[in-house]
Amino acid sequence: MEDKKENPYITRLEFFHEQNKLENKITDKIKEGDKDISMRLREVDSEVSEIDKKVDDLRDILLPLAEFSKQTAENTKNTSDAINSFTNEQRKTNSKLWQKANEHDVALAKHGKNSRASWENWKTTVALISAILSVVGIIIGGIFALAPMLFQ
Secondary structure: OOOOOOOOOOOHHHHHHHHHHHHHHHHHHHHHHHHHHHHHHHHHHHHHHHHHHHHHHHHHHHHHHHHHHHHHHHHHHHHHHHHHHHHHHHHHHHHHHHHHHHHHHHHHHHHHHHHHHHHHHHHHHHHHHHHHHHHHHHHHHHHHHHHHHHOO
């Protein structure tokens, strides 16, 4: 704008002329900024492509690991089932063995009691027989001791 003090208003031509100057300045700044922006966009694109490559590498590593992990979980479950069934069979077998061993122990305990009881009975019988023989011996001894006095 030119300084015209006579007329405080601007003409239409001056207005368009000033508008054109401003548009050109802004366009030049945008073009300079576009260069910076386009360089920055290229940098960002290269960083994105690097990240994409890294993600692809991770995908190549992690997907097989995930599949391996699933297979490991399935194998672990199969192993667990096999061990559980084996344990159940062992419990059945051991239960039968323990039951037989327990029956054997009970039979031995009963036999031991019977043996003790029969030993006690035997001791009692022997004592009774000894007492009877002693009494018979005393009676016979008395008869032999008294016989000479009676037959004299």
